[in-house]
Amino acid sequence: MDCVACSSAAMTERPQRTARGYRRFRCRDCGKQYNERSGGVLNHAQTRPT
Ligand SMILES: [Zn+2]
Secondary structure (H helix, E strand, O other), X not given: OOOOOOOOOOEEEXXXXXXXXXXXXXXXXXXXXXXXXXXXXXXXXXXXXX
């Protein structure tokens, strides 16, 4: 999984999960935090009807 903000691969998985059970990640390069549902290509595909 690459950072959606800076495309870095230096992602750290947090031990905590969200209330819905999604894994959380943090970018060590830019510090951005998100879970597996809030960032990335998958979410984009679902929220952008073609
Ligand atoms: Zn980043």
